[in-house]
Amino acid sequence: MAETGSTPEGATKPPPDAATGSVPEVPTVWRSPGAGTRARGGAARRGTRALRTRTSAVLVAVVVLTVLAVPALVPLDEQAVDLGSKLLPPSWSHPFGTDEVGRDLLLRCVYGLRISLLVGVVAGLAATVVGTVVGALAGALGGWADRVVMRLVDVFSSVPHLLLGVFIVAMFRPGLWPVVASVALTHWLSTARIVRAEVLSLRSRPYIDAAISGGSSRLRITVRHLLPGVLPQAGLAAVLMIPHAIWHESALSFLGLGLPTHEASLGNMVQAARGSLLAGDWWPTLFPGLFIIIPTLAIAGLAGAWRERLNPRRRSELML
Amino acid sequence: MLELHRITAGYDRRAPVVRDVSLTVEPGEAVGLLGPSGCGKSTLARVASLVHRPDSGTYLIDGESVRAWRHRAPREQRTAFGVVFQQPRQAADPRLRLTDLIAEPLRAAGRRTGAEERVVELAGRVGLSAELLGRRPHEVSDGQLQRACLARALVLRPRWLICDEMTAMLDASTTAALVAAVEDYRRESGAGLLTVGHDRTLLNRWCDRTVHWTELTQAENPSPPKNKPSGA
Numbered sequence: 252m253a254e255t256g257s258t259p260e261g262a263t264k265p266p267p268d269a270a271t272g273s274v275p276e277v278p279t280v281w282r283s284p285g286a287g288t289r290a291r292g293g294a295a296r297r298g299t300r301a302l303r304t305r306t307s308a309v310l311v312a313v314v315v316l317t318v319l320a321v322p323a324l325v326p327l328d329e330q331a332v333d334l335g336s337k338l339l340p341p342s343w344s345h346p347f348g349t350d351e352v353g354r355d356l357l358l359r360c361v362y363g364l365r366i367s368l369l370v371g372v373v374a375g376l377a378a379t380v381v382g383t384v385v386g387a388l389a390g391a392l393g394g395w396a397d398r399v400v401m402r403l404v405d406v407f408s409s410v411p412h413l414l415l416g417v418f419i420v421a422m423f424r425p426g427l428w429p430v431v432a433s434v435a436l437t438h439w440l441s442t443a444r445i446v447r448a449e450v451l452s453l454r455s456r457p458y459i460d461a462a463i464s465g466g467s468s469r470l471r472i473t474v475r476h477l478l479p480g481v482l483p484q485a486g487l488a489a490v491l492m493i494p495h496a497i498w499h500e501s502a503l504s505f506l507g508l509g510l511p512t513h514e515a516s517l518g519n520m521v522q523a524a525r526g527s528l529l530a531g532d533w534w535p536t537l538f539p540g541l542f543i544i545i546p547t548l549a550i551a552g553l554a555g556a557w558r559e560r561l562n563p564r565r566r567s568e569l570m571l
Numbered sequence: 572m573l574e575l576h577r578i579t580a581g582y583d584r585r586a587p588v589v590r591d592v593s594l595t596v597e598p599g600e601a602v603g604l605l606g607p608s609g610c611g612k613s614t615l616a617r618v619a620s621l622v623h624r625p626d627s628g629t630y631l632i633d634g635e636s637v638r639a640w641r642h643r644a645p646r647e648q649r650t651a652f653g654v655v656f657q658q659p660r661q662a663a664d665p666r667l668r669l670t671d672l673i674a675e676p677l678r679a680a681g682r683r684t685g686a687e688e689r690v691v692e693l694a695g696r697v698g699l700s701a702e703l704l705g706r707r708p709h710e711v712s713d714g715q716l717q718r719a720c721l722a723r724a725l726v727l728r729p730r731w732l733i734c735d736e737m738t739a740m741l742d743a744s745t746t747a748a749l750v751a752a753v754e755d756y757r758r759e760s761g762a763g764l765l766t767v768g769h770d771r772t773l774l775n776r777w778c779d780r781t782v783h784w785t786e787l788t789q790a791e792n793p794s795p796p797k798n799k800p801s802g803a
Contacts, residue, residue, distance in 0.1 A: 457662040460622040465676030465723065466650040469642045475675075476664050 300556070307552030314546045318365040327362050327515060338532050348534035350520070351527050356535060360542045362515040367543070368493075370431055370500040371550075375492035377435035382442025383478075383485045389443070390450025391473045401447070404440050412437045416499060417508055425511045430503055434496045442488045449481045483561050490554040494547035501543050517543050572597055573619060573731065573763065578628035580618050581611075587626055588614045592787045594765075596731075598633075601757070601764040603774030606784030612767045613657065613735050615787075619765055620652045620733040650676065653724030653762075657736035659716035663708040669694075670704045673722045680727065693722040697752045714745035721749055725756055732757070734766040738773070750777055 333353035341348045347356035389400040407415070416433040423429035453459065454477065462472050503509035504518025512519055517539045524535030573596040581587035589611040596602045596619075606612045617623035618630065624640035631637070632648065639645075656662040663672055670690050677686045694704055697718040708716055717737065724732065732753060738746040750773075757764060768774055774781045 457656045457658065458664045460617070461654060461656065461662050461720070461723065462664075462675065462679070463622050463641050464620055464649055464652055464654045465679055466646045466727065467675070467679040468646075471679055472642075479666050480664075 300559070303552050304556040307549040307556070310545065310549035311553055314364065314368070314549065317361055318368055321358070321361045322365060325358060327358055338527055338535070340532075341534055347538040348532075350535045351523065356520075356538055359515040359520060360517070360538055363517040363520055363539060364542050364546060366427070366510065366514070366516050367497045367500055368546070370427065370434065371493040371497040371547075374431045374434035374438070374496040374500075375489050377431065378438035378492055378496070379442050379485055379489035381435065382439035382488065383446050383481065385439065386443035386446030387450055387473065387478060387481065390447040390454065391469065391477055393454075397447070400443075404443055407437075408440050413499070413502060416503060417506070420503060420508045425509065427510060430500055430509050433503065434499045437499075438492055438495065442485065442492070445484055445488060446481050449484050450477050453477050453480045487554060487558055487561060490550065490557065493554075494551045497543065497547050572631070572633055573765070574629075574631040575615070575619060576629045576631070578615065578618055578625045578630065580614050580623060580625035580628075584626055589618070589625070590788070591628075594619075594782070594787055596763050596765050598730075598763050599757075599761045600780065601766070601778040603778035603781035604765065604767045604784065604787075605769060605771055605774060605781055606767075607769065610784045612784060616654075616733050616735040616765060616767045620654045620731075621649050622654070646680075650680070650727045651730045653727070653729035653732045655717070655721050655724045655732070655734045655737040657739050659713055659720045659740070660708065662720050663716055665708050668705055668707055669699065669711065669716075669719045672708070672719055673704075673726055676723060676727050689726060690722070693725055694719075696725070696755065697722045698748050714741050717741060717745070717749065718752075721752060725752075728760060730760075730762050732762055732764045732766075734764065736768050737766065738770075739768065746773070 331354060333349075335353065336345075336349055337351055337353040339345055339349040339353075345355050345357065347360060350356055350359070385400060385404075389397040415437045419433035419436055420429045423432075459472060459476060462476055467475065500509060500516070501518035501521070504516045505522045506518075507522065509518055510516040512523070520539040521536060521543075524532075524539070528536045573594075575592065575594045578589055578592050579587045580589045592611070592615060594602070594604070594615065604612055604615070614623060618625045618640075621637065621640050621644045629636060632651070637644070637648070667675065673690045673693060674686045677683070677689065690704065691701065694701065699715060699718050699722065703711055703715055703719075711719075717740070721737070734753065737753075738749060741749070753764065754777075756762065764778070766774065766778060771781070
């Protein structure tokens, strides 16, 4: 409505010269009555997105700072047990309450989050590197190499992630690195697929023909033109992988296959709290649970914002 | 001499775009290839410049038969062709600055010394100002980018130039400038040219000889094989 109101005003303005004067009128031709509403809806959606991005950024910053600062200031004694103060509800001295052997839940949550983030980042990066290399090789080499690699990916994909992950951790003594390896080795598949598809699409671009004609070797084309082309996608895949890896670490720990049970891991804590939850003590379950959910959603929110920047035209399909 | 003989090529073996086409280009000759859109001109140009492997047919370069295309072709054979494509936007890696775009074939050949001067010299030839060389493809116009693509095609001093609708996207003055740059290069190097387009006037003025796509399947069969009774 506002636009149509302003149009006659613009049309009655004679001063602009004929050449440029005709330009502002062009939009009014195709601007339908619904355009205003659509624009407003778009603005609202943009506003929500900006808010989500900003909230996610703040949360991620808080999480990272906490995880770096608190362990440096307050040490955690894994073995400390104080049965006199077990299962205390949240209070000023224990904001998150205490667990079934009297340990402070807030401190354990922070330590657990630290381990989760470590696993998430390392496993996410490792999975992305493996996936990118495999996908780029398959895409760049093509032919039988591509077929063999992609069938291998299909085989791995046909087994549920968690099952394969359990199988991998079961081969080692419980600890941090088997968990990282298990998550990394089960999560490169989707990245490999994405990178391969991207490489295949880049490979048929005329600039690759130009590079071939310019005498570039296959290796040079891969390193100079194909890999830089898929790097933004791979980086995004790595960030999207972090929350996923964190959930897997928690799941493995919850199943008792992840970190040793005495260690402060969020999955371990949720597992240990099951008994007290049935008895009506909600805090040992709630707080570690929130510590798993909130940071991962914040990271996913940031990744979503990045994805929209990379690919603004497909924004609606890619909304998280 | 380039001799394409009974070439069949395309992107799907069951439905080739180019069927049984023959074409020769003498050394130093400029041949213009005319034809309607989608008839397979560009595919033939891609075959001639070794970036597309034909399904069948023979291709002789200076009497030597070509056995391999794309990466598999020997480097010297590939770089004997300077190729300019129709859409500069698609033919330029969006991440490379124009300097790097033009110097890329030199770097791929391991010739780093003197690359800088060569780029500046070529930029002058194709009419690119020094200030544009530091920009990336999205920061220049189609015409400027096509100038850079021509410079890239010339950087290794090819013996053959293949221009696939090089000027289709460009205005008259840029077209004139690019054609002049190509002709300058051909005068001093004696390179042969195969240029593809559908602007009859331009090709007639530019080339020694223009052929229409429809002529290629019949007339240009120098040594007609078994199934050619009418040609002789």
